[in-house]
Amino acid sequence: MACSSGRVTIQLVDEEAGVGAGGLQLFRGQSYEAIRAACLDSGILFRDPYFPAGPDALGYDQLGPDSEKAKDVKWMRPHEFCAEPKFICEDMSRTDVCQGSLGNCWFLAAAASLTLYPRLLRRVVPPGQDFQHGYAGVFHFQLWQFGRWVDVVVDDRLPVREGKLMFVHSEQRNEFWAPLLEKAYAKLHGSYEVMRGGHMNEAFVDFTGGVGEVLYLRQNSMGLFSALRHALAKESLVGATALSDRGEYRTEEGLVKGHAYSVTGTHKVFLGFTKVRLLRLRNPWGRVEWTGAWSDSCPRWDALPTECRDALLVKKEDGEFWMELRDFLLHFDTVQICSLSPEVLGPSPEGGGWHVHTFQGRWVRGFNSGGSQPSAETFWTNPQFRLTLLEPDEEEDEDEEGPWGGWGASGAWGPARGGRTPKCTVLLSLTQRNRRRLRAKGLTYLTVGFHVFQIPEELLGLWDSPRSRALLPRLLRADRSPLSARRDVSRRCRLRPGHYLVVLSTAHAGDEADFTLRVFSERRHTAVEIDDVISADLQALQGPYLPLELDLEQLFKELAGEEEELNAWQLQALLSIALEPARVHTRTPREIGLRTCEQLLQCFGHGQSLALHHFQRLWGHLLEWQAIFHKFDEDASGTMNSFELRLALNAAGFHLNNQLTQALTSRYRDSRLRVDFERFVSCVAQLTCIFCHCSQHLDGGEGVICLTHRQWMEAATFS
Numbered sequence: 001m002a003c004s005s006g007r008v009t010i011q012l013v014d015e016e017a018g019v020g021a022g023g024l025q026l027f028r029g030q031s032y033e034a035i036r037a038a039c040l041d042s043g044i045l046f047r048d049p050y051f052p053a054g055p056d057a058l059g060y061d062q063l064g065p066d067s068e069k070a071k072d073v074k075w076m077r078p079h080e081f082c083a084e085p086k087f088i089c090e091d092m093s094r095t096d097v098c099q100g101s102l103g104n105c106w107f108l109a110a111a112a113s114l115t116l117y118p119r120l121l122r123r124v125v126p127p128g129q130d131f132q133h134g135y136a137g138v139f140h141f142q143l144w145q146f147g148r149w150v151d152v153v154v155d156d157r158l159p160v161r162e163g164k165l166m167f168v169h170s171e172q173r174n175e176f177w178a179p180l181l182e183k184a185y186a187k188l189h190g191s192y193e194v195m196r197g198g199h200m201n202e203a204f205v206d207f208t209g210g211v212g213e214v215l216y217l218r219q220n221s222m223g224l225f226s227a228l229r230h231a232l233a234k235e236s237l238v239g240a241t242a243l244s245d246r247g248e249y250r251t252e253e254g255l256v257k258g259h260a261y262s263v264t265g266t267h268k269v270f271l272g273f274t275k276v277r278l279l280r281l282r283n284p285w286g287r288v289e290w291t292g293a294w295s296d297s298c299p300r301w302d303a304l305p306t307e308c309r310d311a312l313l314v315k316k317e318d319g320e321f322w323m324e325l326r327d328f329l330l331h332f333d334t335v336q337i338c339s340l341s342p343e344v345l346g347p348s349p350e351g352g353g354w355h356v357h358t359f360q361g362r363w364v365r366g367f368n369s370g371g372s373q374p375s376a377e378t379f380w381t382n383p384q385f386r387l388t389l390l391e392p393d394e395e396e397d398e399d400e401e402g403p404w405g406g407w408g409a410s411g412a413w414g415p416a417r418g419g420r421t422p423k424c425t426v427l428l429s430l431t432q433r434n435r436r437r438l439r440a441k442g443l444t445y446l447t448v449g450f451h452v453f454q455i456p457e458e459l460l461g462l463w464d465s466p467r468s469r470a471l472l473p474r475l476l477r478a479d480r481s482p483l484s485a486r487r488d489v490s491r492r493c494r495l496r497p498g499h500y501l502v503v504l505s506t507a508h509a510g511d512e513a514d515f516t517l518r519v520f521s522e523r524r525h526t527a528v529e530i531d532d533v534i535s536a537d538l539q540a541l542q543g544p545y546l547p548l549e550l551d552l553e554q555l556f557k558e559l560a561g562e563e564e565e566l567n568a569w570q571l572q573a574l575l576s577i578a579l580e581p582a583r584v585h586t587r588t589p590r591e592i593g594l595r596t597c598e599q600l601l602q603c604f605g606h607g608q609s610l611a612l613h614h615f616q617r618l619w620g621h622l623l624e625w626q627a628i629f630h631k632f633d634e635d636a637s638g639t640m641n642s643f644e645l646r647l648a649l650n651a652a653g654f655h656l657n658n659q660l661t662q663a664l665t666s667r668y669r670d671s672r673l674r675v676d677f678e679r680f681v682s683c684v685a686q687l688t689c690i691f692c693h694c695s696q697h698l699d700g701g702e703g704v705i706c707l708t709h710r711q712w713m714e715a716a717t718f719s
Contacts (some may be wrong), residue, residue: 009535010705024034029190030153032140042189045077045137046155053157060195063102073166075157077174079139086716087130087139090174102167103248104195106239107185108284109260111178113237118255118266120235120340124207124608125177141184144209146433146456146516147358152184159192167192171286171314171318200239200260202487208237211429211520212488212574215335224335225277225325229266231337238263240281243333254291254321255331256283263335264320267312268334271303274642278312279328282719284320290321325409339427353447357519357527359385360433361658363506366673368658372483372511378509380472382532383517383658386455387500391523392422411550424497426521428452428481430504433514436487447507448515449483450491451642455499475501483507499528529658536691537653546620552578564608568597578619579626589625596682603689608708621688622681629680639674645683652684654691 028050051057053075055065063069078085088392129139135149140153144493158179159166168182185206186192201212216223231238251257265280278294294300296315304312312322361383363369370378408549428450435445453475478500481491504517519527524633548556559570566574572594579590592600601610606617632640632648640648642665649656649664656664668679675683 003494005541006704007535007537008196008691009042010131010694024142025148025150027150027152032138032151032153035153036134036136036139039138041137045267047137047154047157048155048187049619051154053155053159053184057186057191058159059191061193062196063191063193072161076160078131078158079172081160084514085131085174085176087175087180089172089175091169095407101196102192102573103197104167104182105260105284106198106200106714107182107195107203108168108178109163109239109262109282110200110207110237111181111281112261112284113204113239113264114207116232117235120208125181129177131496139180139184141181141189143185143206146431147208147360147518149209149377150188152188153185154180154183156180158183173577188437194436194439197431199336199486199488200237200241200262201336201338202436204239204336205431205488208338210338210340211490211518211620212336213426213492214486215337215482217329217333217335221329224329225266225279227337228279228335231339232266236341237338239336240328240332241336242331243335248287251331253331254289254295256285256288260284261309261332267322269304269308269312271300277325279324279325280312280320280322281328282321286319287317289317290323292323292327292666294322294324294327297322312412318494324688327464336714355521355523355525357525359517359527360514361517361529362514362662363512364549364662364666365510366513366669367662369506369510369512372507374451374477374503376471376509376603378506378552378643379503381522381646383504383515385504385517385518385519386528386530387426387452388522389424389426389495389497389500389523390525391424392497393425393494393523422497423494424523424525426493426495426522427490427526428493428502429488429518429520430481431488431516431518433516435513438653441485444489444512445485446513447485448513449481449489449505449507450517450609451477451481451503451505452479452493452495453501453503454478454495455501457499460499472501475509489556493586522623532658534660535655536687538691538695540652540687541691546616546623548616548619553612558614563609565606565611566599566615570593571597571600571610571615574615575622579622590677593679596678596685598687599682603685621685625681625684626677629677637668637674639676642669642673642675645669645675645680648680649684649687651685654684654687656687 016116030050047053055070058064058070058073059067066279069174114124123140126140126142135153137157138153139156140151142149142151144150146332153207156176158176165179168178170176170178182192182195185203188194199214201214205212208687215224215227227240240261240263242255242259242261248256248258262282262284263279264282267278267280269276270277276294281290283289289295291297296313297486301309301313361381368381368383370381420547430448432445432448435443437645449623454477455471455475459471459474478495479491479493481489502517504515506513519525555574556566557564559574560566572592575592575597579592583588600618601608604610604621605614610618628648628651629640631651632644634644644663645668646661649661664683665675668683669675670679
């Protein structure tokens, strides 16, 4: 094996840059149009093989196959229990969404809010579907999932008991878009039961691709009414929750504690000289309403002008009611607002375009799941992203109603911080991927969050040096999100122009989960994942070309015989003697197995054999690798942990991205998350071979090679 001198950098590129990046993904590869055409051609109604109508679709515990609630359930198409089923009766409205026996008020409250904005609803519920023209028993819906829109196909067999839908239904009993949307969401996550319990923002984000934020009302409520009014005007989805320590229960005033409500409107009215701020809320049950001040039967409405009263008041048991702001603050604990994403909002008013970065990753035990305490050494192994904010916001008028900031052009809501120091607004949104579908295995959302640290200018020049990790504990924290056991944790940060480090963490070291990080701003910013540069110092990879000790050279010749080359068995025998503790000055034996010897032949020899000059180069590498291993085996246990492996690979001349380091760590560590000397040798030998091979394609041995993510991972993790 020979490689050039210099440095080789591998730049990863998308498979098809710009093609399908934000395109529609077909869930399970099912095409609505193709399925519908095939069913119409054959004259049969669609039966979904990926979400069969049966016990497994219902659930696994309280709705499991042997549960009481799953008894006597029939799966029926709407025309089998309804005279004239319709997909949509006239227009879709918030009264179309009434909760059934499934505890998914968070989902239904969000769906009700979505009906306020036909443009958004049409994206989730594509038009042109019905039970009359071209009916084939198949429907489809589009939901946003972790960076892209997914088209989910369902058949129209719905769970029915005693002739009625078990779960969501419309106030108009022959309307079925909402039950079918609920089924599509259940299919996406594995069953109906996994929808039990959640937060509205989760559904808000899935309906829009927006960014969900949580406002804790007990902390500060000044300016809240103005913020909600602006939010609804910008087509943001808004909900509220009356928290409870003992599940859902109804109060004497008609509110349901532990329950999610949609916030569907705001209005100011005057009683004499007194200004009253009213909020319109809706219970997704479609019934059970507030009976206090400004409820449907409250006499205060009589004091308003007739036209105002007629425009606002609907005396009907439909779950919707008005409530004064001060009563709202007494009874509700949180407000959830989903700001629409740039993709939904379209071009920014200035025409300069939106700046968005999306990163996908995973916390892995023993590698980059370092916990949430910056004082702990493991914290700095967490996933990290460098954010550079280049342009401050334009100055805006301060909110007239309190310290809460107004909405920027991006539609982001949050507290203003006063002062005239130029600030940049950036929205950070951290999402746990695919976690809800794991509920059937007993897993729930982890408690997660992120820290934002400022990187001083004087440290930037050192940032990409081997010392960079030693600099991390010196950084000052500029902002942080709350740690929260929610799928989506978001924060609107107002920071001075400059460089920042965003560190994502789980609450406890060792927790594992997939995540998506999104970074939004209207002004320019750059965002890169730390360690996403892949490079190697080829000079270091050459290894010292040391003359062999006489006895070692003689041993080589004896084992090689007339062939003058070693096979894998012979190399193993040679190394078992050459690496004896007394010879290489170690406390523990350095054994190399047969499979690793075969790999060394591939990397340093002719493939099947190893000549003396090949072994001379290999021996120089082995001595260097042993010195590195000894340095980072700080407890002299004969093994390294995953964090030490990363440092050792850097010392051996490799700068690897997180994805590859994670893959190598998972491959080479044992069941105790440790890496012994043989595993380390196998790892660095493979990397040496790969980078030296790549360098052959460079003029002069220095420069950049472009590979797709798939090509790089295939090359770097071959067996």
